Amino acid sequence: MALLEVRDVTKKFGELVANDRVSFTVEAGTIVGLIGPNGAGKTTLFNCVSGLYPVTAGRIFFDGAEVTGLPSYRIARMGAVRTFQVVRPLKDMTVFDNVLVGAFLHGAGGAQAREAAESCIELCGLTEYADKPAGDLPIGGKKRLELARALATRPKLLMLDEVMAGLTSTEVKAALELIRHIREKGITLLIVEHVMEAIMPIADKVVVLDGGIKIAEGPPGEIIHDQRVITAYLGEKFSRRMQARKEGGANG
């Protein structure tokens, strides 16, 4: 059974339909990419899955239980934890304390939680900032903090909302390395991403939204040939480039 199942989820804001009967599944142990143009409803869908917004219609199942309508802290406790696209550091707390808040979820004992926090901070390359107020981090650091904090909760499903947007290409490479590492630890990932070069090589499956509707779902190799996806989002040039790269074997 899938770890996450989104079934016919609709989200309306007044008359605006942000998500229209979207359905897809995320299998345990995989990386699923959620892509689409700006305003396609990706973040709204994230907010519905993580319990931040109530859905207008449809149902969401996580880890064998229905989570539709549950408050976000309960969904987080079940093991589905997300990051925010617009970073939300707990500004007046140190980087370490930020991550510690996450680590306390499954480590009520202080020492255990501190250890977990420390290892997540190291994993995300934040060690040198650990004692600094989180509000003082540069943007790349804040993105990594989002990741470290979510990771510290020891999630089953980690939902990343554009963690790579605005990063330099070196930082993107490091982030990809980290995401692979997270998958190897057995954590399933659902990733909203605009940087196609980043998401295509690592995703097992890609779900494409456009105007709130799912227009495609499948392995990246198929998605880049999907005519609807190319028209709506990728563009001809990108599709050819990805194809060429694949044939050249320079797949990074």
Added chain:
Amino acid sequence: MNKTLKRTDLFWLAFTGLVALVPLVPAIAANSFLMHVLILVLLYASMAQAWNIIGGYGGQTSFGHAVFFGIGAYGAGMAVVTYGLPPWPGALIGMLAAAVVAVLISYPCFKLSGHYFAIATFAIVEIFNRMFLVWYWVGGALGLDYMIVEEGLANLMWYDSKTGYFYCALVLFALIFGIVRFLEGHRFGYYLRAVREGQETAESLGVNSTAVKLSAMALSAALAALCGAFFVQYNLRVDPGMVMSLDMSMKFVLVAILGGAGTLAGPLLGAAVLVPLQEYTRALWGGLGGGVDLIIFGFLIIVIVVKQPAGISGIVRDVARRIARRPAAAKGGASVGTS
């Protein structure tokens, strides 16, 4: 890691030093006005620290703490005056009642965010004030006047000397500061601060923010009630205007904010500055009519908040940093990555 160790060492050193000085205090300040000021410093520091749990660490500015303070005061007062008992069971019932009232009030108020919470708590003080004024079971507008009972710890009452009150205030202070110090390092303390810094973010990490805020409010109210019980024992009378007034609520808030809300030392620093100022200006210029002390109060708050929003503890921290930076800079600034 190194840095925090050093800081706690300093903390304990200062702490031990202060404890060693305590027995000398009654000898120096026996029965004088100074003793009265010291007792009030400890009481106000305790009150502000109780408020600090929800107002500082939790970031929910409550102007309703006079209600909880008053409930504690009335609990002890009624035990003594109405039922002829020692104040202890009354104080305990007062603490429980204050916690229950706090939860009942806060549950709807926490649905209001930011300023609306503060405004709602403002209104509650007025409601309780009016209610107690006309409630004859609790003494109405006349309040409760203590009769003469045997002095001593059992009745928590002394007539000739203030030394007993001083030690009680010290225990009260140590208890409340100890609780907050424990919470600071505990999961609950981290969750409370996380909710203050970003409620949605905290929830996304599995924190039940409503439960965290309500428990913090209940604890804060119960401790405020304990302070109220001490207050009534010290004044030997209580009426609604004395305890359940916006004036009293403001004292909770001002002492904490002036000293530094959300810090352990803040309430003590705030009380150590404000109480002597208030008491001595009142003693010196009391004849000019009540208010001179409040004018100075207000002026000081404006100056401090403009200069350093983190309060006196923020000023202390800045000064400490400046001193710490000097030798580090001499070493070529190698202190950046101390971890």
